[in-house]
Amino acid sequence: MDRLKEKILQEGRYLGNGILKVDSFMNHQIDPILMKEIGQEFARRFALHNIKATRILTAEASGIAPSLSLAMALQIPVVFARKNKPVTMADKSFTERAESHTQGKMVDLTVSSAYLTPQDKIIIVDDFLASARTLKALVKIVAQAQAQLVAVGAVIEKSFEGGRSALSDLNVPIESLATIASFDDDKVNFA
Amino acid sequence: MDRLKEKILQEGRYLGNGILKVDSFMNHQIDPILMKEIGQEFARRFALHNIKATRILTAEASGIAPSLSLAMALQIPVVFARKNKPVTMADKSFTERAESHTQGKMVDLTVSSAYLTPQDKIIIVDDFLASARTLKALVKIVAQAQAQLVAVGAVIEKSFEGGRSALSDLNVPIESLATIASFDDDKVNFA
Numbered sequence: 001m002d003r004l005k006e007k008i009l010q011e012g013r014y015l016g017n018g019i020l021k022v023d024s025f026m027n028h029q030i031d032p033i034l035m036k037e038i039g040q041e042f043a044r045r046f047a048l049h050n051i052k053a054t055r056i057l058t059a060e061a062s063g064i065a066p067s068l069s070l071a072m073a074l075q076i077p078v079v080f081a082r083k084n085k086p087v088t089m090a091d092k093s094f095t096e097r098a099e100s101h102t103q104g105k106m107v108d109l110t111v112s113s114a115y116l117t118p119q120d121k122i123i124i125v126d127d128f129l130a131s132a133r134t135l136k137a138l139v140k141i142v143a144q145a146q147a148q149l150v151a152v153g154a155v156i157e158k159s160f161e162g163g164r165s166a167l168s169d170l171n172v173p174i175e176s177l178a179t180i181a182s183f184d185d186d187k188v189n190f191a
Numbered sequence: 192m193d194r195l196k197e198k199i200l201q202e203g204r205y206l207g208n209g210i211l212k213v214d215s216f217m218n219h220q221i222d223p224i225l226m227k228e229i230g231q232e233f234a235r236r237f238a239l240h241n242i243k244a245t246r247i248l249t250a251e252a253s254g255i256a257p258s259l260s261l262a263m264a265l266q267i268p269v270v271f272a273r274k275n276k277p278v279t280m281a282d283k284s285f286t287e288r289a290e291s292h293t294q295g296k297m298v299d300l301t302v303s304s305a306y307l308t309p310q311d312k313i314i315i316v317d318d319f320l321a322s323a324r325t326l327k328a329l330v331k332i333v334a335q336a337q338a339q340l341v342a343v344g345a346v347i348e349k350s351f352e353g354g355r356s357a358l359s360d361l362n363v364p365i366e367s368l369a370t371i372a373s374f375d376d377d378k379v380n381f382a
Contacts, residue, residue, distance in 0.1 A: 015278075015279060019278065019279060021279040023279055023280065023303060023305070023306075024305070024306070025268075027277070027279065028270060028271065028273065028279075028280065028302075028303060028306060029246075029268050029269070029270045029306045030255075030259055030262065030268060030269045030270075030271070031268055032259060032262035032263040032265075032266060032267070032268065032269065033263075033266060035259065035263075036263055055220075060251065060252035061251035061252040061255060061271065061273070061274075064221075064252060064255045064256060064259075065255060065259050068221055068223060068226065068255075068256050068259060068260075069259075071221065071223035072223040072224075072226075072227055075223060075224060076223070077216075077220050077221060077222055077223065078220070078221045078223065079219060079220045079221075080219065080221070080252065082219065082252075083252075084294050086218070086294055087206075087210065087294070087295060088206060088210060088212040088214055088218065088219075089214065089219065103275050103277055103278070104278060111219075112214060112219055114214070114215070115214075115215070115219060115220045
């Protein structure tokens, strides 16, 4: 993912406190050419692990673009956990609470039971793998549904925040497309 | 868009009060094959109007999928207005308030000024064209940015809610891919 790393170097801005702003191509504006490549690269890597998934699970809003791109590559549905349960979601649902790093508050992630079943093999995808708080909430939702987690994908990993080891007991492949080992002032150091 | 209409007939559920639940393929789970076709069909229709856009504007979260699909077809960026301004958005920004139909509350839609400029030609896209409250807030954001609105696209139009006439003074093409004229009990009547 050279194009992704170039984008991070050219357009990413380090705001301090471990927060990298990637608003110009992923979290506010989306570069559709890069996003298509992101989905294809996830698909290529999961194929190397012989992953056969039935659904992708992510969280709104920033997880939707990379997840949809992967869903287009794999031709399987993507389900995005809602942060504000809409009135249209009247079914039985699974909810887990997570702290949002960029919004500084707790959010409830909710998924309708109609779209996560015990027969499902799930890939969880999100924009960042940092402390893995959101990802762990999604993992718990998969467990609530008695579905099988088969892989985790994150576009950008901040390896210094420990999320990967927090997820290691899941024993599934964890793929990130660009891994940041540290920040020096405003300079990004890839792993 | 026969596949879209079939999906609405097969999987849509009318909840009363003008609300159609399309959680199974658009607003909670996303069908990536249908979503790809939606983007391509928007692109085809806007090309017939000779629309040359530089950016797509939508609102999180349900607008992201159809907008990204169109962005992939047109190879132009998509910007999604944020409902909770994240800490990463420190720049000057444009904000408009809109009432969310499915969340029953007012939400502030915010777009960074970095991604909407006076040079931009904007297509606004959303999942629904109903009363057009969200779309009108996005139109005001385009006006704040002094950008040029060139077209509006909605996946599903509920023509009985009057949104199209509320937008008619914009004098831009308004394309919707499936138009619902009325509901009879739980039956959908297309226009």
